[in-house]
Amino acid sequence: MKDSPGTFRHYADLKLLSGKVVGMFCCHKPQSKYERLDRKLEKRMIEIKKSASGQSNFRSINSIIMKFPQFKEGLKEIRDIFRQYDEDNNATIEREELKKCSQELQLTIREEEIDDLFYYCDINENEGIQLNEFIVLLCLIYFLTDYSIPSHTASDILSPQLQATFNIIIEAFLFLDKKGKGKLNRKDVVQALNEASSLERSPSHVTHTRFKEMDWNRKGKVGFREFLFAFIDWVGMDSDDEAIEIEN
Numbered sequence: 001m002k003d004s005p006g007t008f009r010h011y012a013d014l015k016l017l018s019g020k021v022v023g024m025f026c027c028h029k030p031q032s033k034y035e036r037l038d039r040k041l042e043k044r045m046i047e048i049k050k051s052a053s054g055q056s057n058f059r060s061i062n063s064i065i066m067k068f069p070q071f072k073e074g075l076k077e078i079r080d081i082f083r084q085y086d087e088d089n090n091a092t093i094e095r096e097e098l099k100k101c102s103q104e105l106q107l108t109i110r111e112e113e114i115d116d117l118f119y120y121c122d123i124n125e126n127e128g129i130q131l132n133e134f135i136v137l138l139c140l141i142y143f144l145t146d147y148s149i150p151s152h153t154a155s156d157i158l159s160p161q162l163q164a165t166f167n168i169i170i171e172a173f174l175f176l177d178k179k180g181k182g183k184l185n186r187k188d189v190v191q192a193l194n195e196a197s198s199l200e201r202s203p204s205h206v207t208h209t210r211f212k213e214m215d216w217n218r219k220g221k222v223g224f225r226e227f228l229f230a231f232i233d234w235v236g237m238d239s240d241d242e243a244i245e246i247e248n
Helices: 006-016 018-024 032-053 061-065 068-085 095-104 109-121 129-146 160-175 186-193 204-213 224-237 238-245
Strands: none
Touching: 032 109, 032 129, 032 160, 061 186, 068 095, 068 129, 068 160, 068 224, 095 109, 109 129, 129 160, 129 224, 160 186, 160 224, 186 204, 186 238
């Protein structure tokens, strides 16, 4: 199916989120505390990029956008897990609830690593993991394990649909990471966003807005964690998060 002209523009107009996303990250934890995790994610992404040998199911940003409904449907499974372990129904998962979750799901991850990921994903620093943060956390656990090799990890408790969703999100990052550096830079992202016919190219202010939504620290480099938060916001899972808060 051919992407219709202006598809990306439609989504861009629908979700101009730069102010909202950037505002979420006005406060930052000490960078040195999480440099190890940043480097680990970067190294893992480089390894996957090399093993992919340049192969990708995506040819343009529109081909990714066309899968947004599929992404959203796949990620809904995490909402059910989230609700199950949010025992006090306050729309957040606290550290003890997360530890119980990891134990009952039998994730092969140490308690120290759980604590690190908890604070790494708690981007609003409220000592609790909200739905979008929980999605990022599970995706990072899945990503940091060798999901191509059967083992008793996150891949054992996540459905094939959700695993496929995570794999495609990882592939979307790799599509934007043209040079295989494990991080995104502005030039490569703008190039990727415009890899379409002249009729489907996005206005420059839209492509720069997309990058700004990912580049929290304004350093011109975007890691996988930052990409995940922006991507989930683009897909629209935050509307489901609001629905959980209303219900409770």
